[in-house]
Amino acid sequence: MELRQGYFDFYYQTSEDKLYLLVDKVEQPFIFQSSLPRGMGSNDIGLDRGQLGETRLVQFERFGNKLLLKQLNTYYRADSNNLAERASIDEAFATSVLAGLPIVASDSGKWLVDYTAFLLSDIHQIAPRLDQQKQGTYKPDAKRSGIYLNRSKAFPLNTELEALVTYVGNKAGEYVRQVTPEPDAISVHLHHSLIALPEAGYQQREFHPYSGYWKVEYMDYAAAIDQPMVKRLLPRHRLQKKNPDAAVSEAVEPIVYYLDPGVPEPVRTALYEGAMWWNSAFEQLGYKDAFQVKDLPADADPMDVRYNVIQWVHRATRGWSYGAGVTDPRTGEILKGHVTLGSLRVRQDFLIASGLTGPYSGEQADIEKQKAMALARIRQLSAHEVGHTIGLIHNFAASANGRASVMDYPHPLVTLHNNQVSLENAYREGLGEWDHYAIQYGYGDFSKAQLAKLVAKAKQDGLEYMADADARPAGGVSAIGHLWDNGKDPVAELMRLDEVRRFALHNFGLNNIAHGQPLSSLQEALVPIYLLHRYQVEAVSKLVGGAFYEYELKGEHTQPKGFKWVSTEQQQQAVQALLATLTPKFLALPDSLLALIPPKAYGDSDGRESFKGRTGLAFDPLSAAEASANHTLSMLLHPLRLNRLTSQGQLDSTLSTLSDAVMKSRNQKGHALLIQQRVRHVAFYQLMNSLTHAELSPEARAGLYQHMQALNEWLDKHDKDPNLKLLHQQWQQFEDSGEWKPVFKPLALPPGSPI
Incomplete structure (x- = not known):
């Protein structure tokens, strides 16, 4: 042997x-x-x-x-x-x-x-x-x-x-x-x-809900009767100064991450630069070169626990990146950080940049700005996933807080400048204010009292924080925690983004695909531009029935901030902004563009990144409008949101505003009329879907049922319109059988996340 x-x-x-x-x-x-x-x-x-x-x-x-x-x-x-x-x-x-x-x-x-x-x-x-x-x-x-x-x-x-x-x-x-x-x-x-278990000497740190860290949790049955049994610790790497009394000192053992040798340039340099952003946060704590990034040795195994690694991982389709690790379950000490970065992510950002700017005006296209934006995203992504492996959780309030953290999901902040789409400031370079605070909390040599002061100062400085449980759900209540959004005012940002989107769609055409590509590939290039608003819609929808609150402990404030509903005026503005995304003006594509998009060229085919349609091989702009409208309406009419609107006494006014704008508006002709009719079918589907949803409260169900009865009376009076008659018949079928059997189910959007 x-x-x-x-x-x-x-x-x-x-x-x-x-x-x-x-x-x-x-x-x-x-x-x-x-x-x-x-x-x-x-x-x-x-x-x-x-x-x-x-x-x-x-x-x-x-x-x-x-x-x-x-x-x-x-x-x-x-x-x-x-x-x-x-x-x-x-x-x-x-x-x-x-x-x-x-x-x-x-x-x-x-x-x-x-x-x-x-x-x-x-x-x-x-x-x-x-x-x-x-x-x-x-x-x-x-x-x-x-x-x-x-x-x-x-x-x-x-x-x-x-x-x-x-x-x-x-x-x-x-x-x-x-x-x-x-x-x-x-x-x-x-x-x-x-x-082997790590040697003694690691100092555990108590978890704080405002720290920005994951938690290692256990139940302590030896806890005093007046103390909580559930104990929570921060996960973090062991880090100590060689000279604790010095203002600046090297670490006893620096945190070293090793970069996958299979990453090609220029992505490799971008990954290195983004990961190295964290060293600046440790420098603020008085460390010299405490965080390092090196090449993985040729004979090293990436799975070896001795190496923190950044791996470039390939998949058949674009997908998530993530940061994981090996953490001592007894103490929370991170023994190994392991970053997985999906290799196709960079191509999605490049696709967005190209779709916004149309750089392919000739055989030799100038695509440097588009590549620069994609690489800026890779730097941010590298920092984000490394952040997870040094203990940090998401902060989904940061993008609306001056892009204060790499731990948010950032949407490219593109602007109109000199009658062009500018990509110059798409992604922030370097760590944000929240990131520096989080490293101080997790890795600074502070007492419990000093940590409490650090939290108080962060809140006083206006650093906002929302983690996954509050920001991810479609029916979430947080008015500040959103994924892939920008701007402190979600409504204002949606309106601004609409201007960029309208400009990009007006100029969309042959210059958005490379020389030699089939014209039918315009379909895939169009998707992220037509849906440029999709994430901001989610942010705006969460103002409706949303609230302001933060993670706070008793005694941190003389007067607790507690829980406060978004004002009625703000909610109404949000509803109007969402309804604007359902209009033919917003959803229609230019005729000049539609004339350029043929069915798929032989050898090519529709995929998951394509719009689904109802017209066979021909591109179906009406179904693209349908999917976009369905996204907005599913967010606005989410059952949990309707439950909260009911408790605030705003359900009836919100539903009436929606019906007046979508169901009862009859002022369109031609293709705009077709879009209007399709959006009506989508709205009726989502109204019925919410009415029959198990999560809808009995009070909200009663209010929505009453609204649907009144809407049905209006439909009955306008049954000469075959589309309205079809909706009326569906309601009657529901009334007669007590069971909702839709004859139409809206098409879903192509995948959005991750970008």
């Missing part, structure tokens, strides 16, 4: 393709990290190269002829010196045995176990994920799997093991077929990291 010595020694037997682990630490906790070093390449399935699995606190225990690898329950604890009290918690809650490893030899407190079957097992839960997503029924096949010795290594404080695992099955779904050469056999790599 071939021996590798380290934290856990292991032996590899070539003749049998078996891996044996030498266990000399029994009933001693360590960290077990699973990961996926080679993935499937599908954003939809979500099994990417470099993806980390769960971080587990485990230990080996002997039971007769085998060692059990047991995952300890770290959520339920007793932070107590009383061993019996701690044991009572261990006995009260379940643990989980991950594997039973047969002992093949033993000697003086050492056990040699056959680790092969466990290494080839589905630790990453790939088969259940494929089944849940209806992509097929699969299971690992040991005969088509094997130990990958090139990435199986042992070091003093960690042992890294890897295998090629083949999943065999049938009924392969669309996404599997898209990325796998033989859909009945999916071969990926699985990785196990066995990691």
